[in-house]
Amino acid sequence: MPRSFKISVPASSANIGPGYDVLGVGLGLYLTLDVEINAKNASATNNDPNNCGISYSEDSEGYSSVPLKSDENLITRTALYVLRCNNNRTFPSGTKVHIHNPIPLGRGLGSSGAAVVAGVMLGNEVGQLGFSKQRMLDYCLMIERHPDNITAAMMGGFVGSFLRDLTPAEMERREIPLSEVLGEPSGGEDTGLVPPSPPMDIGHHVSYKWNKAIKCIAIIPNFEVSTADSRGVLPHAYTAKDLVFNLQRLAVLTTALTQDPPNPQLIYPAMQDRVHQPYRKTLIPGLTEILSSVTPSTYPGLLGICLSGAGPTILALAVDNFEDIAEEIINRFSKKNIGCTWKLLELAYDGAQVSN
Numbered sequence: 001m002p003r004s005f006k007i008s009v010p011a012s013s014a015n016i017g018p019g020y021d022v023l024g025v026g027l028g029l030y031l032t033l034d035v036e037i038n039a040k041n042a043s044a045t046n047n048d049p050n051n052c053g054i055s056y057s058e059d060s061e062g063y064s065s066v067p068l069k070s071d072e073n074l075i076t077r078t079a080l081y082v083l084r085c086n087n088n089r090t091f092p093s094g095t096k097v098h099i100h101n102p103i104p105l106g107r108g109l110g111s112s113g114a115a116v117v118a119g120v121m122l123g124n125e126v127g128q129l130g131f132s133k134q135r136m137l138d139y140c141l142m143i144e145r146h147p148d149n150i151t152a153a154m155m156g157g158f159v160g161s162f163l164r165d166l167t168p169a170e171m172e173r174r175e176i177p178l179s180e181v182l183g184e185p186s187g188g189e190d191t192g193l194v195p196p197s198p199p200m201d202i203g204h205h206v207s208y209k210w211n212k213a214i215k216c217i218a219i220i221p222n223f224e225v226s227t228a229d230s231r232g233v234l235p236h237a238y239t240a241k242d243l244v245f246n247l248q249r250l251a252v253l254t255t256a257l258t259q260d261p262p263n264p265q266l267i268y269p270a271m272q273d274r275v276h277q278p279y280r281k282t283l284i285p286g287l288t289e290i291l292s293s294v295t296p297s298t299y300p301g302l303l304g305i306c307l308s309g310a311g312p313t314i315l316a317l318a319v320d321n322f323e324d325i326a327e328e329i330i331n332r333f334s335k336k337n338i339g340c341t342w343k344l345l346e347l348a349y350d351g352a353q354v355s356n
């Protein structure tokens with residue numbers, strides 16, 4: 001029976017300064033999948049062994065580099081993971097997925113989180129599995145193992161999340177190498193392996209309010225930093241002083257961003273961080289100077305500034321003066337010979353959606 005539907009998933013900015021692996025906001029920049037299932041038109045699937053033809057719009061980020069085989073592409077590989085956990089080896093015959101991706105890859109705007117959320121929703125829809133968003137988050141967390149981007153992309157808005165303690169048996173299931181969760185690209189052969197289903201309710205989250213006057217300025221450098229590399233430069237242990245520094249700010253920031261009018265004297269210092277940004281400066285030229293030199297007193301309207309996710313994008317929260325703030329940061333990057341683009345974004349309040 002022919003079917004078509006659309007999946008849309010927002011970009012995200014994780015951490016928001018002190019909330020490393022905890023805070024995230026969904027951003028109004030959407031990865032979309034137009035999905036058609038039509039058994040009569042099976043040739044359109046490019047003879048894919050998993051019955052899935054993939055195409056990207058030419059203006060998509062990563063258009064010329066993302067893989068188009070269903071067992072290599074992050075979105076469809078994730079969908080196959082969900083299907084295979086639930087007794088379906090392949091997509092339904094004649095599945096076509098047309099993707100539009102405006103989220104820059106490897107810049108700290110949650111492109112992989114959005115791709116994983118989209119893949120899980122795709123598996124859920126084509127397999128007609130009927131999972132709730134909460135259960136779909138479990139599947140996402142088997143792949144992208146920190147909850148901040150995934151939760152923001154799935155739920156939208158401004159969210160805080162944590163992973164519950166797992167039993168040793170659940171831990172074994174969750175810590176299984178990613179290659180065994182997603183399967184290695186097999187060149188078309190179905191290895192018949194059944195991947196591990198996720199434990200139940202791994203992630204817990206809360207949605208905060210957000211003062212809608214606050215807009216997100218994303219200043220996006222023209223180079224990529226992979227999240228894995230950017231996590232690799234972080235220490236394994238912290239001093240109590242640095243942890244308390246972040247915890248104090250985190251507690252204040254989540255409410256400060258709801259207040260009306262927003263108070264820059266509170267938000268700017270509450271967005272300082274000692275857990276990830278100081279270590280990531282080795283990967284992002286100019287980071288320390290940029291974060292310390294653009295302030296609410298030099299740029300009225302600015303509320304706070306931080307690294308977006310694992311970087312290299314800079315996120316500035318502001319109520320006014322957006323262009324001047326962006327240009328100042330772009331100029332500072334250009335002194336390091338780094339070009340940038342910028343976007344003014346609203347929060348994506350609704351999160352990931354499926355529509356007909």
Ligand SMILES: Nc1ncnc2c1ncn2[C@@H]1O[C@H](COP(=O)(O)OP(=O)(O)O)[C@@H](O)[C@H]1O
Binds near residue numbers: 073074112113
């Ligand atoms: N729309 C997409 N389609 C296919 N692969 C994607 C897509 N978005 C992201 N990816 C994969 O995720 C990688 C980027 O992930 P990551 O390093 O976590 O950066 P980001 O901060 O953008 O999430 C890309 O190089 C690509 O392999």
Ligand SMILES: N[C@@H](CCOP(=O)(O)O)C(=O)O
Binds near residue numbers: 022109149230
């Ligand atoms: N908390 C994570 C967030 C990574 O976000 P991304 O958008 O860079 O994938 C981290 O800081 O590593």
